[in-house]
Amino acid sequence: MAVMTDELGIRRGHALRAAVDRGLVGEHEPVVGLLDVTGIERSTAELRAAFATPGVAVTHTFAVKAASLVPVLALLGELGLGAEVASPGELALARAAGIPADRIVLDSPAKTAAELREALALGIAVNADNPQELARIDALRAAAPAGSPAAPVGLRVNPQIGAGSIGAMSTATATSKFGVALRDPGALEWVLDAYAERPWMNRLHTHTGSQGVPLELMAAGVREAYELAERINAAAGRQQVEVLDIGGGLPVNFGSDADEPGFAAYADLLRAEVPGLFDGRYGLVTEFGRSLLAKNGTVLARVEYAKSAGGRAIAVTHAGAQVATRTVFVPEAWPIRVLALDPKGREKSGDPVVQDVAGPCCFAGDLVARGRELPRLAAGDHVALLDTGAYYFSTHFAYNSLPRPAVHAFTAHADGAVDFAPVRVAQTEAELVAESGGGLPRLRRGV
Ligand SMILES: *Cc1c(COP(=O)(O)O)cnc(C)c1O
Numbered sequence: 273m274a275v276m277t278d279e280l281g282i283r284r285g286h287a288l289r290a291a292v293d294r295g296l297v298g299e300h301e302p303v304v305g306l307l308d309v310t311g312i313e314r315s316t317a318e319l320r321a322a323f324a325t326p327g328v329a330v331t332h333t334f335a336v337k338a339a340s341l342v343p344v345l346a347l348l349g350e351l352g353l354g355a356e357v358a359s360p361g362e363l364a365l366a367r368a369a370g371i372p373a374d375r376i377v378l379d380s381p382a383k384t385a386a387e388l389r390e391a392l393a394l395g396i397a398v399n400a401d402n403p404q405e406l407a408r409i410d411a412l413r414a415a416a417p418a419g420s421p422a423a424p425v426g427l428r429v430n431p432q433i434g435a436g437s438i439g440a441m442s443t444a445t446a447t448s449k450f451g452v453a454l455r456d457p458g459a460l461e462w463v464l465d466a467y468a469e470r471p472w473m474n475r476l477h478t479h480t481g482s483q484g485v486p487l488e489l490m491a492a493g494v495r496e497a498y499e500l501a502e503r504i505n506a507a508a509g510r511q512q513v514e515v516l517d518i519g520g521g522l523p524v525n526f527g528s529d530a531d532e533p534g535f536a537a538y539a540d541l542l543r544a545e546v547p548g549l550f551d552g553r554y555g556l557v558t559e560f561g562r563s564l565l566a567k568n569g570t571v572l573a574r575v576e577y578a579k580s581a582g583g584r585a586i587a588v589t590h591a592g593a594q595v596a597t598r599t600v601f602v603p604e605a606w607p608i609r610v611l612a613l614d615p616k617g618r619e620k621s622g623d624p625v626v627q628d629v630a631g632p633c634c635f636a637g638d639l640v641a642r643g644r645e646l647p648r649l650a651a652g653d654h655v656a657l658l659d660t661g662a663y664y665f666s667t668h669f670a671y672n673s674l675p676r677p678a679v680h681a682f683t684a685h686a687d688g689a690v691d692f693a694p695v696r697v698a699q700t701e702a703e704l705v706a707e708s709g710g711g712l713p714r715l716r717r718g719v
Pocket residue numbers: 335337338356379479481482483519520521522559560561562563
C-alpha cells in the first residue's frame with residue numbers, strides 16, 4: 273500500500289496540483305470543492321480518542337448541515353459516526369448513506385407532525401424543542417401501534433449562559449430561539465414536571481453554540497445540562513435520563529493549518545469541569561460538524577481576469593458568495609485564508625501585493641478577501657480557499673443561477689500521487705433550468 277503523507281498542507285498541495293493537472297477545474301467547471309479523506313479519518317480518530325472512556329457509551333453524530341454529501345456521511349458512518357439531522361432532507365441523506373437509526377438524532381426547532389411520526393416510527397432519537405412539540409410527541413406515542421419501537425426522546429434546554437463572538441452562532445443567549453429557556457420564570461419547574469410525567473423520556477440535550485463560542489462557555493452549558501439531569505434523576509429515584517446529548521460547536525481555527533483548540537482540549541476541559549459526565553452513569557451523544565470537516569476541505573477556483581480599480585488590484589475568480597456565502601456577507605466573522613496558485617495549481621511566490629479576491633456574482637460586495645496581501649494574481653491563475661470543508665459545500669447560495677460545483681474526495685500519497693473520487697457532480701444547466709420552473713406550463717396572461 274502507498275504511504276500517506278502526514279501533513280495537511282502537503283496533502284492539500286498535492287491535491288491542488290493534481291486537480292488542475294487532471295482538468296477537474298478548468299474552463300468548463302471553473303470552481304470545485306476538494307475533500308481530504310485522510311484528514312477526515314484523522315479528525316474522526318481524534319474525536320473518538322478524545323472522548324473514549326472505559327464504561328461510557330459515546331455516540332458521535334455528525335451535524336449533517338455541515339457537509340450534506342451522501343458519500344461523506346457514508347464514510348463517517350463506516351468510521352463509526354452517526355448523524356444529527358434537522359430536516360426531512362437531512363434525514364433522507366443520512367438514511368441514503370446507510371447510517372443506522374440508532375445512530376441518528378433529530379433536532380430542529382420546527383419539526384412537523386409528519387416528521388415526528390416518521391422519526392418515532394423509525395426509532396430515531398428525537399430531541400423536543402418546546403412544550404408544544406412535546407405534546408405532539410405524547411399524542412403520536414399514544415396513537416402508535418402496539419409493539420412500535422420505543423424511540424429515545426429528549427428535551428433540548430437552553431441554559432441561557434450567554435453569547436460567543438458571533439451572535440448568529442450563539443444558541444445559549446437569553447432569547448435564543450432554541451430549546452426550553454431554563455432561566456425563564458417557571459421553566460425549570462415545568463421541565464422537572466415534564467420528566468416526572470413522562471417516565472419514558474430518557475435523554476437531555478443542549479447545544480451551546482457554534483463558531484465563536486469559547487470552550488469555557490461550552491463546558492458551562494454542558495454542566496448546566498448535567499446538573500439538570502441529576503435533579504431529574506434524583507426526583508425520579510432512578511437513572512431516568514440515561515443519555516446526555518452535549519451538542520457540537522467546537523470552534524475551528526481559520527488562521528493557520530494548526531488544528532486548534534481540538535477535540536482533546538475540549539474533552540479534557542469537560543472531564544475537569546463536569547467529571548460526572550464520564551463516571552459511567554450516562555451515555556453521551558455529541559453533534560460536531562464544523563470541527564470535523566472544516567480543515568479537510570478546500571475550494572479551488574480559476575482566476576478569470578485580473579484588473580485594477582482606484583489603485584486596488586482585483587482578481588476576479590469563480591469562487592464568491594455562491595460557495596462562500598457567510599464569508600462574503602459577514603466577512604468580519606468568517607475570514608478565510610486564500611492561497612494564490614499559478615496556472616498549474618502550484619503556490620505562487622513573489623512580492624505580496626494588496627488585492628481584493630472577488631467572486632463571479634453580480635453585486636459589488638462579492639469578495640472573499642478584501643485588501644489581502646498575496647502574490648499578484650493574473651488571469652489563468654487559481655485561488656484556493658482554505659478550511660472550507662464544513663458548510664461551504666453544503667450551504668450553496670443560488671445567486672445568479674450559478675451551479676452547485678462538483679466536490680471531489682482525494683487521497684494524497686507521499687510521492688505526490690493523488691487519487692480522486694467523486695462526492696458530488698456539478699449541477700448541470702438542464703438541472704438549473706428545471707429547478708427554476710423550466711418544465712412548467714407557460715403562465716396565462718390576465719387580459
Ligand atoms: C449546527 C448544530 C450542530 C453542529 O455545530 P458545529 O458548530 O458545526 O459543530 C450541532 N448540534 C446542533 C443542534 C446544531 O444546530
